[in-house]
Amino acid sequence: MSKVGAADPAAVLKSFSSHLIAQLESRPVKDDAERAAAIAVAKARTESTVGVLLSAAEVKALVAASTAIGVTVRQDFGTRVTDADFAACTALLESRALDATLALANTKAGLSALRGVVAKQGAVKAKLDELTAVPVDDALRARLWRVLEAEPFDARATVAFVMHELGGADVMREWMGTKESTSLGTHTEQVIERYAKERAFHDVKAPPGVRLEPMLRWMLTLHDIGKPAAVEHGDRNMQHAFTTPVLVELSKKLGFSEREIGLMRAVVDNDAIGETLHWNVNRDLDDAAKELRALAKEVGMAPGEFFELQSLFFVSDAASYRFLLERIFTTDERGALTLKNEKFEQLRARVAGE
Amino acid sequence: MELPSFLIALHAAVLESTVPPALAGTVAIGVRQDGGARWWSGSFDGGVRARLDVERPEGASAWLLLGTRSAEALIEGRAVRPSDVDVGGDLALLDRFLARYGASVRSWQTRGGR
Numbered sequence: 360m361s362k363v364g365a366a367d368p369a370a371v372l373k374s375f376s377s378h379l380i381a382q383l384e385s386r387p388v389k390d391d392a393e394r395a396a397a398i399a400v401a402k403a404r405t406e407s408t409v410g411v412l413l414s415a416a417e418v419k420a421l422v423a424a425s426t427a428i429g430v431t432v433r434q435d436f437g438t439r440v441t442d443a444d445f446a447a448c449t450a451l452l453e454s455r456a457l458d459a460t461l462a463l464a465n466t467k468a469g470l471s472a473l474r475g476v477v478a479k480q481g482a483v484k485a486k487l488d489e490l491t492a493v494p495v496d497d498a499l500r501a502r503l504w505r506v507l508e509a510e511p512f513d514a515r516a517t518v519a520f521v522m523h524e525l526g527g528a529d530v531m532r533e534w535m536g537t538k539e540s541t542s543l544g545t546h547t548e549q550v551i552e553r554y555a556k557e558r559a560f561h562d563v564k565a566p567p568g569v570r571l572e573p574m575l576r577w578m579l580t581l582h583d584i585g586k587p588a589a590v591e592h593g594d595r596n597m598q599h600a601f602t603t604p605v606l607v608e609l610s611k612k613l614g615f616s617e618r619e620i621g622l623m624r625a626v627v628d629n630d631a632i633g634e635t636l637h638w639n640v641n642r643d644l645d646d647a648a649k650e651l652r653a654l655a656k657e658v659g660m661a662p663g664e665f666f667e668l669q670s671l672f673f674v675s676d677a678a679s680y681r682f683l684l685e686r687i688f689t690t691d692e693r694g695a696l697t698l699k700n701e702k703f704e705q706l707r708a709r710v711a712g713e
Numbered sequence: 714m715e716l717p718s719f720l721i722a723l724h725a726a727v728l729e730s731t732v733p734p735a736l737a738g739t740v741a742i743g744v745r746q747d748g749g750a751r752w753w754s755g756s757f758d759g760g761v762r763a764r765l766d767v768e769r770p771e772g773a774s775a776w777l778l779l780g781t782r783s784a785e786a787l788i789e790g791r792a793v794r795p796s797d798v799d800v801g802g803d804l805a806l807l808d809r810f811l812a813r814y815g816a817s818v819r820s821w822q823t824r825g826g827r
Contacts, residue, residue, distance in 0.1 A: 473815070
């Protein structure tokens with residue numbers, strides 16, 4: 360992988376891989392000569408398309424350094440499409456132990472299958488508009504953050520906020536289609552209360568820039584927000600398809616960062632632990648571990664740390680259902696809930712790569 | 714973080730096609746990764762110009778953003794999780810793009826089908 364230093368713009372451009380095309384976009388520049396020199400250096404060093412790749416941090420360093428001289432450099436491929444470009448792509452796939460022919464065929468089939476996913480977004484979009492229509496201003500945002508940062512935290516306060524400030528009263532009163540005949544609002548309060556009891560037993564580390572406690576409290580408040588809509592839609596299995604966009608859109612409007620939103624989404628939008636432990640689903644451990652590792656990669660966390668966060672969420676949610684609390688949990692000497700099923704610890708080990 | 718394999722394969726699929734794309738506009742396809750995203754975008758105006766970014770191109774006419782697990786699933790011939798997919802912009806253009814470069818391949822032809 361090419362190494363890029365952040366300090367010296369010229370060094371950054373010089374180290375830019377000869378296998379990448381540096382595309383320079385016109386921007387207001389400090390000095391035409393500087394820009395021309397940068398373009399000349401970049402063009403001289405670009406020959407092909409894909410080959411050596413920069414990490415996200417390196418790309419950021421490159422962009423920052425190039426901006427300093429008045430231009431933006433981007434990784435680019437395909438400006439000159441040649442057979443060599445295609446060969447470079449397949450070689451790169453092969454270097455990752457993938458069968459390039461198969462990967463390409465799968466990708467094409469996947470693109471085709473995505474058409475169906477995109478088409479279904481219509482039903483979700485209509486519900487999303489309904490649930491996220493409330494206008495949000497700075498005052499409303501400030502009221503939410505006061506609720507989320509309050510100590511001691513009151514589980515009923517955030518549910519009340521969604522009901523009365525965000526127009527979610529009807530949704531919170533709806534039945535969720537589960538065995539226990541609770542409303543979404545009651546279930547949500549129970550989950551947050553369980554979370555408050557279990558929080559101290561989970562050493563969850565937040566990635567940089569994440570306001571962990573308010574984020575977790577908000578995530579739990581909305582973790583099932585789309586479930587009644589999925590039930591109404593006639594397919595409870597679509598709960599994540601309805602919950603995720605509402606969680607994302609409302610969180611954006613209410614001042615959460617992209618990173619916080621990505622993290623909330625990753626934790627809420629999977630059933631990996633539950634499916635592994637469920638006596639009927641009995642999901643393959645390796646498959647579940649693979650999904651959790653992919654999610655950790657997505658949010659930029661170490662897999663073991665992500666698992667700890669995921670397990671805190673799972674315990675808070677699952678133990679709020681009485682039949683699950685009695686059936687799958689036991690209490691240890693500290694008073695913490697622990698899972699009886701040994702597959703939980705096996706999954707943890709596989710996710711963490713132990 | 715390395716470039717998602719799905720985006721490389723996507724780019725290869727676009728490169729492999731020799732038929733004029735018959736699309737107009739910019740389509741961006743992204744994969745969430747490392748707390749951010751990596752984006753491939755193709756601008757169509759008779760030909761194709763593709764690029765890679767860490768941010769969604771501002772001028773994208775249509776976009777689709779996948780989670781890491783769904784991107785991995787696609788390249789392995791497994792189904793994506795619908796809730797893991799975000800879309801925006803001109804969805805008709807996005808659909809034409811997916812139809813143009815996608816292929817109706819049966820599962821036995823992909824997953825272990827060789």
